[in-house]
Amino acid sequence: MIRFQPNAFEAVELDVLFETVADLRQREYRFVQICATTLEDSCELLYTFIAPDAIDGCLTGLVVNVPDGASVPSITELYPAAFVFENETHDLFGIDIYGINLDFQGEFYKVSQRFPMNPRAAEQRPADEGKEADHE
Amino acid sequence: MSNVGKSPWIIHYDGSSCNGCDIEVLAALTPLYDAERFGVVNTGNPKHADIFVVTGGINDQNAPVVKQIYDQMLEPKVVVACGACACGGGVYQTCYNILGGVDTVIPVDAYVPGCAIKPESILDAVIAGVGILDEKAKAMKMNPADKDRSEKDASTGAHASVADVDDGTNADAE
Amino acid sequence: MSKRTVVPFGPQHPVLPEPVHLDLVLEDETVVNAIPRIGYVHRGLEKLVEKRDYTQFVYVTERICGICSFGHSLGYSECVEKLMGIEITDRAAYLRVIFHELSRMHSHLLWLGLLADGFGFEALFMHAWRLRETVLDIFEEVTGGRVIFSACDVGGFRQEVSNETLAGIVAKLERLRDEYRTIAKTLLEDSSVKSRMVGVGHISTDKALELSMVGPFARASNVATDERLNGIGAYGDLAAFEPVLSDGGDCYARCDVRVREVLQSIDIISELVDKIPDGEVMVPVKGNPEDGAQAMTTLEQPRGQAFYYSKGNGTKNLARMRVRTPTSQNIAGMVAALSNVELADVPMVILTIDPCISCTER
Structure with a gap:
């Protein structure tokens, strides 16, 4: 009986993220998800993929460090299903992602707090005029 | 059961719940629990409904929808809050996106506890709801102010309410 | 134009x-x-991890969704066990899979009913839900809960289920199998049902791969994706496992796949009940997840592949808990399936994806 699903984490720089994902797309990796985590002074994005020949369902995780204020390229050109996670990452963590195929402009989740998962971003970037005025 | 005055039609809406209570509401209508024997029909149209069954702790995005469904229902109407979340937020009480209960948005007549609620308790709540419905209809007959409100409701909706039918001027309709 | x-x-x-x-x-x-x-x-459940410790959070994950409730507690427990290196007993692993497959049956029967209701076949809806009560009765008998039953916990399975009870479950399912076949026949062979489903909302294999679709939605487009193939836990002890596939790609194929998966689940449960080893069902869980440790796991839920990620920070609270549910992965596929269908078919196409919104939004 196999107990644990194998994991492979790999650190990737933000500026080569798109090329790295494009390479995985070329090799027919399947896209799983994008997860953001708020760290002490930056954010971390975890992109998960499964190789076509993965043994025991080994998951490949690309860990990208995103400094505050940095913009992240969208991967929806390669994996269209990522638009859900990219919009979510923006709405909950306040990370800017450019070039999303279906960009909801911060209206995907209409949450009562601005960037609830990332208090730092909410502090640094108070609501724009008009935007989310409903909640005030 | 002899005191069930009318066939209560229900409208169900999921106000940010986990689905557990919603599937139990549906289960109450299916053969094992068979709420239909009391004349309960699940309708999708607020204007046809007598009882509004709401589940979940309501978030900001859902609040206007719940309010709108409530406003579209004709008097007399009863709101049943189903499950721990609908009663007071439940396990999500401290979440950033939960208002904490249906009564933060609309007045609630019956609270049904449980996580998830059991179909039996939904049956109980709906039957209790019919009792409240009867009382409200009676009160409307006595109180002309309520009657006016109901007529205003009726002019925006397409259907006559109980009060209109019971009105002395509409004696033919009785 | x-x-x-x-x-x-x-x-x-x-x-x-x-x-x-x-x-x-x-x-x-x-x-x-x-x-x-x-x-x-x-609701913002992922944030709640800061206020609840890792053993309490099992109850929160159960309430991500009432339909996939057991699956979420299982996925979360597996992820935290990997994070902390906790090895559960074989008996617990078997019980988990047995209850997970029962959950799949309850979810699929629920879905078959909703689909029938979606195209106006109310009698079929009632019958599917009547059969589903058999499964819920099993849950209630063993655990006390019908839809949310807190059976899975970090470290194993919360209660011992005797071999006699398990044999009783299999006997009940065998009786259900015959009745279920009649319903399945109506759903798959009735000409009026077919006329609503065949050719509607078609997705090709290439498109399904491009859109990263998962679960029965993808398998109906002939994509052999099924996390049970990885053989994690008791799935690895099955004599054989083949995902249920169909090459139709339309609403009918999605229905066909789910109908056959219910029977497959009964087979899996029977086989595991035959093979289940004796032993304890819980192992003691001590200590906290290490600072910086992280773990990813996947699980085949009724709606497809679900993903769990957890990260420790040395305290009893996790630094981050992430759940990616099958429906969020299928939203792009749903949008694609909806293009070029008639307005009247929209509810049915949406239903055949089996969307679970509570899961998606958490």
């Missing part, structure tokens, strides 16, 4: 038990584009 109209669909809609909103862009009666709008059920 005909004029375009936008028809709002939801959040309150008779076929939807859950609120989701779609803006349907129509040309005459045909949908040319569908724009999803979610957030009606967003």
Whole structure:
């Protein structure tokens, strides 16, 4: 009986993220998800993929460090299903992602707090005029 | 059961719940629990409904929808809050996106506890709801102010309410 | 060119038990584009991990969704066990899979009923839900809960289930199997049902791969994706496991796949009950997850692959807990399946994806 699903984490720089994902797309990796985590002074994005020949369902995780204020390229050109996670990452963590195929402009989740998962971003970037005025 | 005055039609809406209570509401209508024997029909149209069954702790995005469904229902109407979340937020009480209960948005007549609620308790709540419905209809007959409100409701909706039918001027309709 | 109209669909809609909103862009009666709008059920459960410790959080994950409740507690427990290196006993691993497959049956029967209701076959809806009660009775008998039953916990399975009870479960399922076949026959062979489903909302294999679709939705387009193939836990002890596939790619194929998966689940449960080893069902869980440790796991839920990620920070609270549910992965596929269908078929196409909005938004 196999107990644990194998994991492979790999650190990737933000500026080569798109090329790295494009390479995985070329090799027919399947896209799983994008997860953001708020760290002490930056954010971390975890992109998960499964190789076509993965043994025991080994998951490949690309860990990208995103400094505050940095913009992240969208991967929806390669994996269209990522638009859900990219919009979510923006709405909950306040990370800017450019070039999303279906960009909801911060209206995907209409949450009562601005960037609830990332208090730092909410502090640094108070609501724009008009935007989310409903909640005030 | 002899005191069930009318066939209560229900409208169900999921106000940010986990689905557990919603599937139990549906289960109450299916053969094992068979709420239909009391004349309960699940309708999708607020204007046809007598009882509004709401589940979940309501978030900001859902609040206007719940309010709108409530406003579209004709008097007399009863709101049943189903499950721990609908009663007071439940396990999500401290979440950033939960208002904490249906009564933060609309007045609630019956609270049904449980996580998830059991179909039996939904049956109980709906039957209790019919009792409240009867009382409200009676009160409307006595109180002309309520009657006016109901007529205003009726002019925006397409259907006559109980009060209109019971009105002395509409004696033919009785 | 005909004029375009936008028809709002939801959040309150008779076929939807859950609120989701779609803006349907129509040309005459045909949908040319569908724009999803979610957030009606967003509660912010991932943030709650800061306030609940890792053993308490099992109960929160169970309440991500009432239909996939057991699956979420299982996925979360597996992820935290990997994070902390806890090895559960074989008996617990078997019980988990048995109850997970029972959950799949309850979810699929629920879905078959909703689908029948979606195209106006109310009698079939009632029968599917009547059969589903058999499974819920099993849950209630063993655990005391019908839909949310707190059976899975970090470290194993919360209660011992005797071999006699397990044999009783299999006997009940065998009786259910015959009755279920009659319903399945109506669903798959009735000409009026077929005329609603065949050829509607077609997705090709290439498209399914491109859109990263998962679960029965992808398998109906002949994509052999099934996390049970990885053989994690008791799935690895099955003599053989083949995912249920269909090459139709339309609503009928999706229905066909789920109908056959119910029978497959009964087979899996029977086989595991035969093989289940004796022993304890819980191992003691001590200590906290290490600072910086992280773990990813996947699980085949009734709706497809679910993903769990957890990260420790040395305290009893996790630094981050992430759940990616099958429906969020299938939203792109749903939008693709909706293009070029008639307006009247929209509810049915949405139903055949088996969307679980509570899961998606957490």
